[in-house]
Every structure is written in structure tokens, then in C-alpha cells.
Amino acid sequence: MARSTSARKAVNALIGLGVIALLLGGANLAQVLSTGGSWAPKLALDLEGGTQIILAPKLESGQEVTQEQLDQAVAIIRQRIDASGVSEAEINTQGTRNIVVSIPGRPDDETLRRIESSAKLEFRPVIYTTSASVSTIGNTDTPTDGSSASATPTPDPSLATTPTVTPTDASDPNWVSPALLEEYNNFDCSTLDKVQTNVAPADEPLITCETDGSFKYILGPVEISGEDISDATSGLIGNSQGVSTGVWGVFITFNAKGTQEFADVTSRLYSYITTDTVRNRFAIVLDGKVISAPSTQAVISDGKPQISGSFTQESAKTLADQLKFGALPISFEVQSNDTISATLGSAQLVSGLLAGLIGLILVVVYSLIQYRTLGFVTIASLVVAAAITYLLVLLMGFRLSLAGVAGLIVAIGITADSFIVYFERIRDELRDGRGLESAVEAGWKRAIRTILASDSVNFLAAGILFALAVGNVRGFALTLGVTTVVDIIVVSLFTHPILQLLARTKFFGEGHPLSGLDASALGAVYRGRAQFRAPVGVPAAKQAASSREAAKRQTIAERKAAEFDAARNKGKDS
């Protein structure tokens, strides 16, 4: 029967809502227990303070940093921080050369590394390599002891600095001039960290070591640079059967130019596979250090190489994010790392919350005046919406700034609109002469269409702003998206089921004057099941249209019930 179906649906919807709330609550509980979080939302820089990191550029003597480079660095650092999930960070320049990054809370080492390193990626072919402990090749009388080699290498000026034979490609051993060999022999891997910037010009060979100092290399000129990377992600590397090997890596996607270059280079290096195991190798150089130098086992023509090295899950993600957003024009180092207090006093937050409370009380009073008892449904719905929003804010861990708090308070109005649209639709249906239960169903069908259409505009705004914008705007988009989703959840899983159930009660079903759904006050007189007096003051055309409309939208159950009633009445009469 129609009545019990709608009631069962209503109960099911409420159970669904309960499950959602329990899941959210449970997830939060798990988070609180496992990571030592708290049940209070985290606050942003303006309300709680955080850490102020001053970054100074690492410059070689005589090198200057331009305003353009600084602005570019700020933009890249901002994207890196956004990608790490820290919202509401503030980044700006200070003076003519420093960058100030203010982030809420205390950053860990991984975050600092993510911010400061340049992440200049280069692919260079290997020309020579030796284990770092063997610091020489060829017959020279330089001691093999690393400590004595750490003396600043002074190239013998008598040695030729240019190759004697012009090299034909980047792997050509002719790149190694006598001076370069001398420098290589004197190069100590342990000094690599102290060297400010170990970046040779792209068209010249480079002497460097593996990140952990285990191998020393002479690398050819840059074949492909990080600028040609169109995307980078991190994940576990799979073997040829697609089974995870448990090794973290970075997956790179090149643009068209990079793909072409990469195919050319790998096909050349692949040709050495049987003849020259050294020149078959390919070094991936990050900020002047080799993160790995794999041998070329195949020609890669799809432009999607994977990099493995000694990555952890975190460092792989950091590198992927850095590669995706591009290299900083210069490297920076942390000059100072200080705690910083909130810029707004707690008085601002308290006043904001007080204002919100006053606003809420006014909303409650207004709904009660407008919708009588039905106003309580609005209030209960707002409470449910607030609770779910709160849990989501906690779970997603986004930090609330004062603007964010204001945004959430303002969302009250936009959330309440769904209820108002719905209630007005029910009233419209009552005016057209329907009984409450069918008015609730018919009003809902129309209202949910409007609610979904209008909310999808908001959701579209939230989605696009979140995907494309950076900085504060992204935080705003997240708030807007969350409140919109919560709005739809609450109106369909709480407000509507509650009304379905209330419509069955005597108080609402008979249209008590205080119910807010008093049919007589709405211009339609309800006389009992399926019997109506024609609404007063309605033009005949409108009445005809609405009864046509009502007949059109009758459910099968309603039609059967009406036929059944008609048949029974006929039987009684005879």
C-alpha cells in the first residue's frame, strides 16, 4: 500500500543518514585515536598562528636574484604547499631577495625540503663512472684516500679544457677533456652537499655523485630537462606482470617534445647494451645529484618513464609534486624558522561566533513565525547539517580561518533555502487542493529537481575553483563544496523523510492551524481523504490546469485507491 511504502522509505532514509553520521563519527574517532588529533577543528594562521619560515636564495658570488625570479618562485612554492594539503598558507616576498612562508602549525622536515629545494631535474647519459671509494681512473698518482682529495680541486691550468675532438653526441667520450678528467679525479663526493649549486650548463658535461655518495660519474650534456614533464605521480612500481614490487617510484609523463627526445636518447643508449655497460646507463640528476642511473633495457617511446631510487612513500610524493609544478629558478635555504602568533586576537573569533549565534537565533525566530511548528523541522535540519559539516571539517582536516568561519555561518542561509523551497512547494500543492501526504510527495518531486539544479551550480563553482585556483580561493571552494553536498544529504535524507512521517500524524495531516501546513489558511479546504472543496478565488483556467496536472501526476497506487474508493461508494449507494 502507498502509505506504508512511503513510511518505510522515510525510515530507510533516516537509517541511511544515521549510517553516514556513524561512519563520519567513527572515522573521526579513529583519526583522533591513531594520530592524537582532537575533536576541535584546527585553526588557520590568522586565528592560531603558526610558523614563519624565511627563505634566502642560495646564490653564487656575483649572482643576483631578480624580482621576476622571486615571483616565479613564490608561485611554485605556493603550488607545492597546496599540493601537500596544507591550506591557508601565506607566502610573500620580503625585501628584495627573501621569501617568507607562513604556515599554520609546525612544519616537519619533509615539508621544509619540499619548499626549499629547487627540484631541477635533468636526464644526462653516463660517460664514466666509478665507485666513489675508487676516486681515480687511469694512471695518476693521486692518493685514493678520500680525505686528501677533499682539498679544493684546482684544475691544472696547463691542461686543455676543451675536447680535442668535437663530440658527436651526448654519450661521446670525447667530452672528457684532460682538465675534466683531472677535476673528476680530484672530486670528492662528500663535498657535494657543501657545494652551493652543482649545476653545470646544460650543454656541458657534469661531474657528480649518487645522492648517497656511493658512485661518482661523468655525465654528458643534458638530453631532456624537467621543463618537458607534463605530469608526475608517485606510487609503487610494478614488475612486468603488474605485481607491486614494494618499491616506491615516481612516474613521469613527458610532453610531445620530451617524448620524442626520450625516444631518441633511449634508442641510442639501447644500442650500447651489449658493447658498453657504462654508456648504456642513463643518469637522472636532481639538483645536481644523481638520484638513480639505470641501464637502458628498452627503447621507451611512450614518454612515460618511471624513476626508482631510494624513495620512501613521502619522498616519492614530494618529488612528484615538485616535478609537476616545475623547478624553482633558484634554490633557497631556510634562514630562520620561528613561531608566530595569531594576527587576529581571540576577541575576533569570539565576536564572530557570537554574531553567528545571534544570527541563528534570529533565523529560528523567523522560521517559527513563518512556518509555525514546521519551523522546528527547519531548525532540526540545520542542526543535523551543522553536525555533519562539523564532522566533515574535522575529517578533512582543513583549517578554519575567520573568513572560513564567516563562510560557514553564511552557509546557514543557503542551506535553509532548500527547506524553504521545499515547504513552499508543499504549500503550493496544498493550495491546488491535494491532501498533505500526496502534497508532500508531489512537492518533493518538484522541489528536489529545483534543489539539485541550483545546488549543481554551486557545486560546479566549488569544483572549478578548487581545481584551478590556488591559495585562499581553494580553501573557500572546499567550504562551498562541503556545504553544498551536506545540503543535499540533509534535505533528502532528513528533512523529506521527517515530513513524510509527520504528514501521517494527526496534527499535521489534518492541518492544525499551528502546523504551518493549514490547508484552509492556504486557500484550499481539505475535507477528508481525496475530497476537496474547490479552492476559492482561483480562476477557472488555473483550476482546470491544476486538476489536469494533479491527475497527470497521480501515482499508480493513488489511482488504484481512487478507483477502489469510487467502486465502494457506488456499491454503498445501490
Added chain:
Amino acid sequence: MASFSQFGNDLYTGKRSFDFVKRRRIWFSIAIVMVIAAIVVPFLRGGFVFGIEFSGGSEFTVSNPAKTADGSIDQSLASDAVRSVTPGATPKISIVNGGSSVRIQTDLLENTDSDKIRDALAATYDVSTDEVTSSFIGATWGADITRQALTALIVFILLAAIVMALYFRTWKMAMAALIALFHDLIITAGVYGILGFEVTPAAVIGFLTILGYSLYDTVVVFDKIRENTSEGTALTFGESVNLAVNQTLVRSINTSVVALLPIGSILFIGAFVLGAGTLRDISLALFIGVLVGTYSTIFIAAPLYATFRQNETIVRAADKKKTAAVARTTSGAVR
């Protein structure tokens, strides 16, 4: 409030009706005048004032400041010192490294003012002038954020137009909604400029909220128009649009009141109790935006849509027939 629900009934049945569509010339003229004023007046006043987050500014750091009796640092002393030189300023003040120094950020200052503030801060915190350093700082809301936000806006407006055109099955509704949206944004920005408030990130966030709200409100009313105009009635096109706007008028009033109550209380507390700051910036933009957004749906978007459609040959022919029919049946009085 029986009279209000009676009012709602009358609007629904058409017994009482406001001529939103018929008198559109008046509303359009008002809108044009307001938009021009919103563009011209701030310009005459010397353009928008951008906050420190957009334009950068000056930063002072006071090392080892004097502490109050309970060992804390009084931040309000710093803002008093800044205001003694540049009245009306709203400096951002924070304590760095647990009390070893105070950081004060202000709008970009002339060198003479900057020196005066240094002296004032040194006096306030009882340190020598050497302990107060000053430097210039760049914008935290840099050109990159603005550029990305604008890209996102343009993509949003294009996609929203497509979504609306598909949902309503006519691009004319999308067009009317977007014109109303621009009207709302220009007027909200204009009021900001006329009042001479600083444009801060909070204000921009407020603007973006209005962007969503204005379209949202228009879609709700347009959905009723879609319903009314797709069902066969004896009304002309313009009349059906007008009836739909009247039928949703109670909802428009209720929604805007419910939205404005919390915003209004934040604005009141923000502006009169706390003075300039985040709360005032965001709530002012929202207050004007919600007001104008609701108004523009009723007075601009709906009449504009009726105007766009009325000149279509099919609509015109149908309207002519219906008008003739009404003329024949003189008793069809209540409309």
C-alpha cells in the same frame, strides 16, 4: 502571521500580482543607472583601495620589546603607535618566536611616515630605534593567485552557462542569468568602492560567494518559470513568467531574510563593535550581494528572459491568440 500566508495565497493564485515583467523598462533603467554609478563613482573617488595582501606593504620588527606586568606583549600598543602616525590604519600584528619580537605589517608607507612609525614603536616598546627594523614585503595575494582565480572564474561562467542552457533547454535563460550576475557583481564591487573600504582577501571570498548565490537564486526562480511556461495555460508568455516570479516571491523573501539575518549580525558586530577587519569585509560584500542577488533575479533576470523570448515568432503567435481569446471572454477578470 495569517496575513503573510494570505499574501502568499494571493500571489500563488494570481489574485494579487506585481507587474515585474510589464514594467521592465523601469527596472532596466534603474539597473543601468545603478551599474553606471557603481563603475563611475569609485573611479571618481580614485579607484579601489587594495589591502596589504594585494599591494604589499611595510613590515616592522621590534626586537626584545618591553613586556607587561604579566610577562606578555601588548599587541594593541603597536596598533596605537601605527595609528598615531597614520590614523585609520589597520596593521596586522603578531608576536614572533614566543615574545622575542613583535612583527607589524602596514600598508606601503612613505619614507618619512615609516621613520616616524619606527620612532613611535621604539618609544612604545621601550627599545632603541636600532632594535626596530623595517623592510618592504610583497603581496601574499600575488599576481599568480589573481591570475588563477580569474581563469577559474571564466571557466566557471562558461561551464555554468552551458549547464544552464542544457538544463533549461534554452540559452536565453543562461544569458539572462549571466547578465543579472554581472549586474550583481558590479554593484557589490561598486558599493565597496563607494564606501572606500579596502579590498582584502576576505572581501574577494565574499564576492565569490555572491557569484554562486546570485546564480543559485536565479536558477530556483527560473525553474518555476520553466514549469509554468512549459504547461499549457491561457496566459501569454510574459504573463506566465510574471506569475512564476510572483509565485516564488514568498520563497525569495523568506530565503533572503534567512540568509541576511546571520550576515547582518556579523556585519553589525564586525563593523560597529570590532571596526575594520575580516568580519566586516566579508559580511559587507555578502550583505549587499545577497540583497542585490535576490533583487536582480526578480527585477532583471526574469523580465529579461521574457523580453528575449517575446520576440520569437512562435511565442508571439501564441500570445496573440491568447490575448484575442481573453478579449472575447470578458468575464475572465481575475488575473
